[in-house]
Amino acid sequence: MDAVQDRVRESVNSLFLGDVEMGKKDDDHPRDKGAGSGLRSAAWTWARVHPRKFIKRLAITFAVGFVVYLFIKNMPTNNPIRDHRRPVYHTQGQPGQQSPGSPPGRGLPPVRQQPPPPPPHLPNNKAPPPPQQYSEPAAAPAAAATYDGQLRFMAxxxxxxxxxxxxxxxxxxxxxxxxxxxxxxxxxxxxxxxxxxxxxxxxxxxxxxxxxxxxxxxxxxxxxxxxxxxxxxxxxxxxxxxxxxxxxxxxxxxxxxxxxxxxxxxxxxxxxxxxxxxxxxxxxxxxxxxxxxxxxxxxxxxxxxxxxxxxxxxxxxxxSWNKISIDILIHAYPGASGSLIRLLKSLTKADFGGGSVPHVTIELPQKIDPPTEKYLETFQWPPAGFKDASGTRQLSLRHRIPKHGVSEEESSIRFLESFWPSHPQHSHVLVLSPQTELSQEFFHYIKFALLEYRYSNPALLQEWNKKLFGISLDLPHTALDGTTKLITPPPVKKADAAPVSSSSEDPSSFLWQAPNSNAILFLGERWAELHRFVAQLLELQHTLTPAEKKEHLAAKQVSKKYPSWLEHALELCQARGLWTLYPSSATASALATVHNELYKLPEEYETDVLEESNGRDPGGDRNAADEIRLGTKMVMETLSSGGSLPPFVDLPLVSWDGKQATLEQMNDQVVAYRTRFRRSIGGCSEGMLDVLLPETLFCNADEDE
Incomplete structure (x- = not known):
């Protein structure tokens, strides 16, 4: 026990002794060389530390303690307790967190999104509660719209x-x-x-x-x-x-x-x-x-x-909304400056539904009236202030060179050469007489009827588009002979509907075999077909003998009060079984009116008609009471069935002479007329009539149908 105490005392003293003294102390106390001396030496070796190393370690200990003290004193106390059971992701839209593109120190408001309810067609759908006013919820200060991360659509x-x-x-x-x-x-x-x-x-x-x-x-x-x-x-x-x-x-x-x-x-x-x-x-x-x-x-x-x-x-x-295009074609007459100016003014007031305005082409006579010339100098098309108007001028003026009058053939050629559809299925032309005045909503009806009767699923499936020649804005009061009064047909009677009299206050639109020259939209396909038909017809007429020509002219069905091209259009409609859509009287009053007080005869017939009337103005017998007055109703308000257009198959049919007929009667008339035309004009022999396709009208080798 004494030996142990001496050894401890020696170890403590050695911490404060120099190297010489420690060596001397070791000499004064020799170690036991016995069996246990090695074990004791190993057990107490830790006490043999150099004094300088001890001081160094002590200084390091004080430094570490001081750092720990500063950390504890300044430790933050406002951090939330983190749940270590699941990871935490820094996502956008959480208050107090920053997005990669947001400014520092600004919190992001939460984004309120949730999957939409099932659509009405799906099961278990319930009608929503009554309407209520929506207001955006109060949010944190708005964050800058700077986030540009990868797109994800959650719902x-x-x-x-x-x-x-x-x-x-x-x-x-x-x-x-x-x-x-x-x-x-x-x-x-x-x-x-x-x-x-x-x-x-x-x-x-x-x-x-x-x-x-x-x-x-x-x-x-x-x-x-x-x-x-x-x-x-x-x-x-x-x-x-x-x-x-x-x-x-x-x-x-x-x-x-x-x-x-x-x-x-x-x-x-x-x-x-x-x-x-x-x-x-x-x-x-x-x-x-x-x-x-x-x-x-x-x-x-x-x-x-x-x-x-x-x-x-x-x-x-x-x-087909953006595919279709509609041009406007106007043939001006000499001495009709007042009518032309009135028509152009009504065009500038028209509503084109926010879309592009049609291109307008005006065919001017050789002699232009001074008022017309002065008005066209300042006429702007598209109209000033039109929202979608570009810098491109959508107006073309064509001035005829020959000073002499035009013949029937020249007039028809001039008319058909004024337009050509760039895409017959989608390019259409609206032909307007200078006597016409348009309503503000006329273009809405044209586009509505065109899309419904030419491009809708029923029109394509039932091939209405192949039977539709054009869409008229005008409702004539006489047939094309100029004398027979046209009686607007009543709506088609249905099996489950009450009888409708001809004096019904809600007359229907109808399909007439006769086209119109005052205000009519020609379908591009039908215009191209008429173009080819007239080219073939005029070519054959040059080969006819004088007697045959006289016989053909004697069969003329259209009055000379109408332009010559209308005769060819009627022939094509009769031979092909084509129809023109005409509005009801109520709808017509919301589309256009044709004025009689400034009526002008077609230039090619002016001399002939004056001779037949002994110099009397042929326009004087046109009843002013027959003139349709533009009403104040919107077009949609004049349509029956809640603003819908009736199906093509429900429209009444009227033959070219103004008489109402059934579909079977009309088909028989078409077959009979086509046969006569092939024999007298088309150059077809009796043996060929039974083998020709329905669309074939000419039997010469150059026909391009």
């Missing part, structure tokens, strides 16, 4: 996969898409979408692409949209939409439409084309429509009131 896939019943995977289907980003634009378009869906002619879809946090359920509630509207809703807002840059939102429109195209293939896209709508949606939709060749319909200001009739059209009609 779009579910609704796109749910529309397989609409056959959206097919390129041709019945899908029509409404798209909106602004809440105000959504409010504008939803009533129109609801009306279109209620017609059940198309599958109507509505896609939301906004920055707003409004949910689809709230959107339906505030606009009174219920299951009866038959609308499929889709949420195509990208993640973090409220803080996304304009470029990201524009790209999101294009990317979302790529997905929508895959599942839906919309035949037409309808957006708000005014300044109310977001620029990024308009730009994105224009880019997509151009690349996909999809019709893009941009609703103008007050579009639901002005273009509400598009809700009556089906997907096939709307798909």
């Amino acid at each position: 779009l896939g579910e609704t796109l996969r749910a529309i397989s019943s609409t056959r959206g995977s097919f390129l041709v289907n019945k899908n029509v898409l409404f798209a909106a980003a602004s809440v105000k634009s959504m409010t504008k378009l939803l009533p129109l979408a609801c009306q279109m869906g209620s017609e059940r002619r198309s599958y109507v879809h509505f896609v939301v692409m906004s920055r707003s946090g409004i949910t689809l359920a709230e959107l339906q509630q505030m606009n009174g949209i219920d299951a009866s509207c038959n609308i499929y809703f889709h949420d195509a807002r990208p993640d973090h939409a409220s803080i996304s840059t304009d470029l990201r939102m524009e790209n999101s429109v294009d990317v979302a439409m790529t997905h929508i195209q895959l599942y839906m293939h919309p035949q037409a896209i309808i957006i708000d084309g005014t300044e109310t709508e977001e620029d990024y949606l308009q730009a994105g939709m224009k880019t997509f429509a151009k690349s996909s060749q999809t019709s893009l319909i941009q609703m103008p200001r007050n579009g639901v009131r002005r273009l509400g009739w598009i809700a009556k059209l089906d997907s096939a009609s709307l798909s």
Whole structure:
């Protein structure tokens, strides 16, 4: 025990002794060399530490302790307790967190998105509560729209996969898409979408692409949209939409439409084309429509009131919205400057539905009246202030060179050479007489009727388009002979409908075998067909003997009060079985009127008619009471069946002479006339008549049908 105490005392003292003294101390106390000496030496080796090393270690210990003290004193106490059971991701839209592109120290408001409710067509769908006013929730201070991360659509896939019943995977289907980003634009378009869906002619879809946090359920509630509207809703807002840059939102429109195209293939896209709508949606939709060749319909200001009739059209009609083009052709007469100026003034006041204005061609006579010449010097087309008017001049003036009068043949050639459809299926021409004055809404009716009777699914399936020659804006009071009074036919009686008398206050539009020369839209295909027909006819007339020519002229059915080309148009309609659509009297009063007080005879017949009337003005016997006065009603208000156009098969039929007939009677008349024409004009022998195709009228080798 004493030996142990001595060893401890020795170890403590050695901490404060120099090297010499420690060596001397070791010499004074020799170690035991016995068996246990090695073990004791190893056990106490730790006490043999150099004094300088001890001081160094002590200093390090004090430094570490001081650092720990500072850390504990300044430790933050406001950090939330973290739950280590699951990882935490720094996502956009959480308060107190920063996005890669947001300024430091600014929190990001939450993005309110949720999957849309199932569309009305799906099971278990309930009508939303009554409409209520929507207001954006109070949010944190707005963050700068600087986020430009990768696009993700959290709710779009579910609704796109749910529309397989609409056959959206097919390129041709019945899908029509409404798209909106602004809440105000959504409010504008939803009533129109609801009306279109209620017609059940198309599958109507509505896609939301906004920055707003409004949910689809709230959107339906505030606009009174219920299951009866038959609308499929889709949420195509990208993640973090409220803080996304304009470029990201524009790209999101294009990317979302790529997905929508895959599942839906919309035949037409309808957006708000005014300044109310977001620029990024308009730009994105224009880019997509151009690349996909999809019709893009941009609703103008007050579009639901002005273009509400598009809700009556089906997907096939709307798909041709941007494909069709309409030119206007006016043949001016000498001494009719007042009529021409009145017509041009009515054109400048017309509403073209926010689209491009038609190109206008005016064929001027050799001698131009001074008032006409002065007016044309300042006439501007498109009209000044027209929203979509470009710097391109859409007016062509053609001045005839020959000073002498024109013959029937020259007049017909001049007329048909004034226009040629660049694409016969989509290029059409509106022929206007200078005596015509147009209403402000005439163009709406033309486009509505053209899309319905030429491009709709029923028109294509039942081949109405092959029977339609043109669409008239004028309702004549006499047949083409100039004397027989035309009696407007009553609507077709249906088996389950009450009888309708001819004196009905709601007369129907009708199909007449006779075309019109005052105000008529020629379909491009029919114009090209008439062009070829007249070329063949004039060529054959040059080979006729004087006796044959006299016989042919004696068979003339059209009065000389009408231009000569109308005779050829009537011949083609009789031989082919073609029809011109005429409006009811109520609709005609909302489209156009033909004035009688400044009536001018066709130039090619002016001398002949004056001789036949012994110098008396042939226009004097035109009853001013027959002149239709332009009314104040809108076109849609004059149409029956709630603003819809009646089906082609329900329209009454009128033969060329103004008599109502059945379809069977009309077919018999067409066959009989075609046979006579082939024999007398077409050069066909009796043996050829039974083997000719129905469309063949001429039997010469040069016929190009």
